[in-house]
Amino acid sequence: MIPRPKPERFRLRRTMIFMSSQKPGLIKDAYIYGVDSIMLDLEDAVAENQKDAARFSLYHALKTIDYGDTEVIVRINGLDTPHWQEDIRVCVAGGADGIRIAKCESAQDVKTVEEHVLAAEREFGVEEGRTLLMAALESPKGILNAYEICAASDRMFGVAISGGDFRKCMQTKFTPDGVDMMVARGQMLIAARAAGVQCFDTVFTNLNDEEGYRAEVMQNKAMGFDGKSLINPKQIRLVHELFAPTEKEITQAEKIVRAYREQSAAGVGVFTVDGKMIDIAFIPGAERTLKLARACGLYEGDLV
Amino acid sequence: MKNAVGRDIPDYLLVNGKEVYQGKNYMDGKYIQKASPRTRRYEKPQESKIVATIADALRQCGCKDGCTFSFHHHLRNGDYVANMVVKAAVEELGVKDITVAATSLGSAHDVIADYIEQGIVVGVQTSGIRGRIGDVVSAGKLKTPAIIRSHGGRPRAIEAGEVHIDIAVVAAPTSDCMGNCRGIGGKHNCGSLGYAMTDAKYADHVIVVTDDLVDFPNYPASVEAIDVDAVVVVDCIGDPKKIASAAARISQNPRDLMMAENVAKVIAATPYFKEGFSFQTGVGGPSLAANLFLEKYMDERGIKMGWAIGGICGPMVELLKKGKVGKVIDVQDFDLESVNSINQTPNHFEMSASQYANPANKGAFVNKLDFVVLAALEIDTGFNVNVLTGSDGILRGAPGGHPDTAAGSKCCIIVTPLTRGRMATVCEHVVTVTTPGDCVDVLVTDYGVAVNPLRPDLIECLDKAGIPHVTIEELKEKAYSLVGRPDDLEWEDKVVAVLEARDGTILDVVRKIKPYTVDQE
Amino acid sequence: MEICKPAVAGTLESSDLMVTVEPGTAGIELSLTSSVMNQYGRQIKKTVLETLDRLEVKDAKVTVVDKGALDCTIKARVECAVLRSCDKSDKNIDWGGVIR
Numbered sequence: 001m002i003p004r005p006k007p008e009r010f011r012l013r014r015t016m017i018f019m020s021s022q023k024p025g026l027i028k029d030a031y032i033y034g035v036d037s038i039m040l041d042l043e044d045a046v047a048e049n050q051k052d053a054a055r056f057s058l059y060h061a062l063k064t065i066d067y068g069d070t071e072v073i074v075r076i077n078g079l080d081t082p083h084w085q086e087d088i089r090v091c092v093a094g095g096a097d098g099i100r101i102a103k104c105e106s107a108q109d110v111k112t113v114e115e116h117v118l119a120a121e122r123e124f125g126v127e128e129g130r131t132l133l134m135a136a137l138e139s140p141k142g143i144l145n146a147y148e149i150c151a152a153s154d155r156m157f158g159v160a161i162s163g164g165d166f167r168k169c170m171q172t173k174f175t176p177d178g179v180d181m182m183v184a185r186g187q188m189l190i191a192a193r194a195a196g197v198q199c200f201d202t203v204f205t206n207l208n209d210e211e212g213y214r215a216e217v218m219q220n221k222a223m224g225f226d227g228k229s230l231i232n233p234k235q236i237r238l239v240h241e242l243f244a245p246t247e248k249e250i251t252q253a254e255k256i257v258r259a260y261r262e263q264s265a266a267g268v269g270v271f272t273v274d275g276k277m278i279d280i281a282f283i284p285g286a287e288r289t290l291k292l293a294r295a296c297g298l299y300e301g302d303l304v
Numbered sequence: 305m306k307n308a309v310g311r312d313i314p315d316y317l318l319v320n321g322k323e324v325y326q327g328k329n330y331m332d333g334k335y336i337q338k339a340s341p342r343t344r345r346y347e348k349p350q351e352s353k354i355v356a357t358i359a360d361a362l363r364q365c366g367c368k369d370g371c372t373f374s375f376h377h378h379l380r381n382g383d384y385v386a387n388m389v390v391k392a393a394v395e396e397l398g399v400k401d402i403t404v405a406a407t408s409l410g411s412a413h414d415v416i417a418d419y420i421e422q423g424i425v426v427g428v429q430t431s432g433i434r435g436r437i438g439d440v441v442s443a444g445k446l447k448t449p450a451i452i453r454s455h456g457g458r459p460r461a462i463e464a465g466e467v468h469i470d471i472a473v474v475a476a477p478t479s480d481c482m483g484n485c486r487g488i489g490g491k492h493n494c495g496s497l498g499y500a501m502t503d504a505k506y507a508d509h510v511i512v513v514t515d516d517l518v519d520f521p522n523y524p525a526s527v528e529a530i531d532v533d534a535v536v537v538v539d540c541i542g543d544p545k546k547i548a549s550a551a552a553r554i555s556q557n558p559r560d561l562m563m564a565e566n567v568a569k570v571i572a573a574t575p576y577f578k579e580g581f582s583f584q585t586g587v588g589g590p591s592l593a594a595n596l597f598l599e600k601y602m603d604e605r606g607i608k609m610g611w612a613i614g615g616i617c618g619p620m621v622e623l624l625k626k627g628k629v630g631k632v633i634d635v636q637d638f639d640l641e642s643v644n645s646i647n648q649t650p651n652h653f654e655m656s657a658s659q660y661a662n663p664a665n666k667g668a669f670v671n672k673l674d675f676v677v678l679a680a681l682e683i684d685t686g687f688n689v690n691v692l693t694g695s696d697g698i699l700r701g702a703p704g705g706h707p708d709t710a711a712g713s714k715c716c717i718i719v720t721p722l723t724r725g726r727m728a729t730v731c732e733h734v735v736t737v738t739t740p741g742d743c744v745d746v747l748v749t750d751y752g753v754a755v756n757p758l759r760p761d762l763i764e765c766l767d768k769a770g771i772p773h774v775t776i777e778e779l780k781e782k783a784y785s786l787v788g789r790p791d792d793l794e795w796e797d798k799v800v801a802v803l804e805a806r807d808g809t810i811l812d813v814v815r816k817i818k819p820y821t822v823d824q825e
Numbered sequence: 826m827e828i829c830k831p832a833v834a835g836t837l838e839s840s841d842l843m844v845t846v847e848p849g850t851a852g853i854e855l856s857l858t859s860s861v862m863n864q865y866g867r868q869i870k871k872t873v874l875e876t877l878d879r880l881e882v883k884d885a886k887v888t889v890v891d892k893g894a895l896d897c898t899i900k901a902r903v904e905c906a907v908l909r910s911c912d913k914s915d916k917n918i919d920w921g922g923v924i925r
Contacts, residue, residue: 025840093920233558725893790864
């Protein structure tokens, strides 16, 4: 039995990799690749007549395998299926860090899941509020309701868009420049930031298209995503590489934070660093850069 | 008697000067008396040495009961020739008590497994034992224990007369009518014929079996006509699909790639990684993928590899063609890219098994190796490696050049996943020691790196480079925490295989396994 | 729990196992084959029997074909097969109780 610490609502989630809960060979050690979060899947990766078997595997994997610092999220079946209630019970009983709500379309969907999570926490004697939630937006309605979904619960740590289903609804297909999902990604990002939760991009499915993958990850970073969903461990490295702050960004952030602390101790609110005017509004961004740099192993200082 | 790796060797095997393993370089400086073959003179000029059938050739070479045949394994799992020859000897000449001394045996040789079961083949000497032969030998069906030697140990034993070959059979992709053989230019090419060379020099008789007769002289020859008694032309020497794969592709398995990258990091952290370094890698997933990452580090540092040896495949040939390796010297080829390159691409040469790895000659190539990257079925906390028996005690592997390159190189890196299914690769005691721990320097797994405490210099290198490492005990504990601690295997007294160290001492024995059945207890 | 009808769980993929349970009358009749029989046969047998005991299965024919599965997978497959045989595998599972 592996006791897991209470999950952190806001932590580094650059990469989140899908693994079928039904495949014992896969789920036993997916954490060795240094992924931030593992997404054990009860939904699409599990055949309709194996949903029960996948839950037994999932339960024992959660109870037996030492995932270390890697976050363990479970994707449950949609609320329009007969499976999701038992999915929630097994996640909570097994001690998953969080639940990903598939095909989420409204704040009510989040609240429904939350009620059942709370009931399960009580049933299995798990600390109330321990189990985090995130929502997958897979339909136009989900995107339109993104803000109310993000703000629906204190357990919510983020939203992710699911490209496959969304493109189906929109009657579009993958385009290399991302124009097919540009608006949806943007709307979701704005909603997530407004609600103060994290935001994750969809999977990139063509494992052989290295250039296309790189372009998409760079676009993700430029748009402000916190991370990306992945289907193969070999995709992890590039995200971590591209999401890492540059040396220049780290130095700049260090200067800003250090100068701010010195100046504010002296009672000065606005000052300049390398000729640029800096005030308190720059501090959270600079601190986030340093935290990210530390998580990427690029910063060893003591400012954050 | 216990040997230097703690293995109990039965006294009855320690006769005729046989000793137990005493440690690395124990035989250094000693003299050996080389054995010479008794060969027939063909003084009168012949037009051709071609005979109609294999049986005719065997008769001409005096094949009789108790005969020892040698075969090479350059046709790998596609080989038809060993089976044809043994079958002809048994079915057409009625020969019994045969010993098969092959450079390796595998799934292509089920026919020989049948003859073992029938008691007709009574001895096996080989560097690799896989497939049904492994099963029947493990089941104790061979009359005498199989003798397993490394690729360097085999030419040593042949030269020392410890194995006397009555008839060496050379499967040849091309031959002329006098028996000059090459591994290229024919219908079923295999590239290098390095493993056949010592055998042909030391056998009493040599029969060449080819399916592509070419004009005399087939030159430069790998096996020379001066050593050949007879040439037999057959329809087909092997299955091309199984002789050489189209191209050995670098693994896309993320686990393999992760380990390969760490192997390259370790290499780049040592002082041997400098202009002109020498290198050998196995062809397993992570070993081969190390090529890819190594190239990156070579580019970064602006250095080139001086030379590479070994079993060779495409990725190394690519490096040669790009000018990133000075020379490639090759005892065996694994894919069509290397087959088509040997003796064709400038600076891609062939060598014999003795030149490659023999510990008893005056300095084989392995002795000049900086790095070798090798796989393992198991490795224990003493860094002893097993590449011969599965964790279930059944023979299913090949020491090959593993012990030779490990002993010769300055830095031997073993790369293996921590577990395979439910088998712990890193374990307390390997089933069989095929490469002694004092020859192994670094272990790279998917769960971390460990350095042999015998190499504090390498530990310092890794620390300086900021490469994290743990003790091998920690890796073993991690493995057992994942898969559970296995039960000890149960053995009968009967020895089914004797594993010789490369220097000819006895490194380990494999006994007959007592299989567990659920109804027990 | 009584085995009401034959049921199967698991696959023959590497690191998995296939468990078949059938109604029986003469206690637990276990047939076990495994790719790691010599090293883990005893432990697999123990895990299977303990899991059946926990589920209070008294009489059953149980066939296990193991491909090197970990203990946690063995438990999961045995539990699923037994619960399937009673049509109780898909809701209100006693997680942490009889399933543990």
